[in-house]
Amino acid sequence: MATATNTREQIVDHAYQLMLQRGLNGFSYRDISEPLGIKNAAIHYHFPNKMDLIRALVDENIQRVRRATAQFMAEGGDARVQLEGLFAFAQRQCECGRPICLAGALAIDYDELPEEIKEANDRFFDYSRKWLTKVLQLGREQNVFSFAGQAEIKAMSILATVQGIRQMARACGQDILEPVFQQIRLDLGIDPGINP
Amino acid sequence: MATATNTREQIVDHAYQLMLQRGLNGFSYRDISEPLGIKNAAIHYHFPNKMDLIRALVDENIQRVRRATAQFMAEGGDARVQLEGLFAFAQRQCECGRPICLAGALAIDYDELPEEIKEANDRFFDYSRKWLTKVLQLGREQNVFSFAGQAEIKAMSILATVQGIRQMARACGQDILEPVFQQIRLDLGIDPGINP
């Protein structure tokens, strides 16, 4: 049928939004099927059980970050632009009602997840850390970042800060994002006068 | 009855643990009543509905942080000791199966919460931020911390980092905590040779 892939995509889209706003146990198949005007069983047709659906969200999540960073990972580039990309992404997600990221949302339900989903989610963290490590290493070489310690640990630390502030934005509002991003820039010794 | 307050406390204890491990919608009254050898209705007796129970957890959370920091907030003290207290607390919580903090766990379920619980939870964030801001300000005056920007924003940034890394510890294991805490120390220019 012509709408086949379309329905599947719409299910994933809705599930993604619901997952980020309410968590794994905070939404049901009805929350997806009703707004789409389909039946619950239609979701079961595409995703036999809920974990199959969650698996699709995790895969989607990995693909998105890979797409967004593919060029940099292959060819390198301006470190500051990459870092600003991370900030802008978090900002946009907040604005469209997705303050908390998928990997963060799944952390709460972690021991409910089957092993393969844990592994897939871990790959998202691994990839993100590798990307930001490369950004920081290059930025140091380009003399636009300055920080103490290993790039890999600094990368974990910045990812944690972004993760944490997105979580806190739910309570405090998204206005806290930009000041904290500015603090990260300050801590990286970024000269505000020089734009990339 | 002699066991009255005891039962109530045990309910709160179990609920606290379950809330942190599975999130608001990830545990049921049965998960509390069964291990305690009581009936679901006994929980309803103490907490007429689930939100009353959650409210008790949030109150408990605020009281704990106030107790832990009361002396410093009244009289001041060594800034490094306070900061290490935060790190040690996070470390201990991870070790006893509570990687994610209550306020963070509730962030996922935020729009499900009644207004009064949101406000109570916000007070936890506010209080934590005020405490850490004071720690950073004093540390700067004591010449043991050095950082760029406002103490209040730096405080938010550090709280976010701790919050975020605790979330990530669920996936990556608690071994990532200490390196990231060390990064926070480095970023604060803490001299590792001088112990408080």
Add this chain to the structure above:
DNA sequence: GCCTATACTTACCTATAAGTAAGTCAGGAA
């Protein structure tokens, strides 16, 4: 010894969750 409040248990209710088996129906291949 009776009374009352506290701290429960027993026995229910209703709603909703995830999931399934069987049927429908359109469109393309043989």
Add this chain to the structure above:
DNA sequence: TTCCTGACTTACTTATAGGTAAGTATAGGC
């Protein structure tokens, strides 16, 4: 033209959730 496959719907099942009303046992005050 028939038949098969993909994409569903209809109509169910079973389990569990949160919640309630009425009853019970015990301790302490009078």
